[in-house]
Amino acid sequence: MRSRSLPLAPHARALGQHSATEDSLEESLGDLLDGPYDKVSVTIPSKLGARVAQRASRSHFSSYVTDVLAQEEKRLALIEFLDQLDEEYGPPTAEQLAKADLRWEEMWQRYESSEVSS
DSSP states (O other): OOOOOOOSOHHHHHTTOOOHHHHHHHHHHSOTTOSOOOOOOOOOOHHHHHHHHHHSOGGGHHHHHHHHHHHHHHHHHHHHHHHHHHHHHOSOOHHHHHHHHHHHHHHHHHHHHHHHHO
16 A cells, blocks of 8 residues: 655645655655665554554555555655745744635635536
């Protein structure tokens, strides 16, 4: 089970902002799932392990955990990226946030309508 990556910083794109920082973020993340794998041991609560085992068969448990860890790493990198945008451009104004929210809603509606027609 491999998950799709979400586009980075939709609010920045909606506002027409682009930065060299965005390029370097995408390059540094690359595909976190490529390359050699290490076998590691982790200790997790029994209830959590049982819940994950229900979602992913025993043979897919490692893939599930790998995907979750990769998504968390991308989420943390996105937070760092947004902090860098704030440093570079200043925090978004209320007007920019409202415009980005409107664009996000428009994009979401297009996505939902494309899912219905598929």
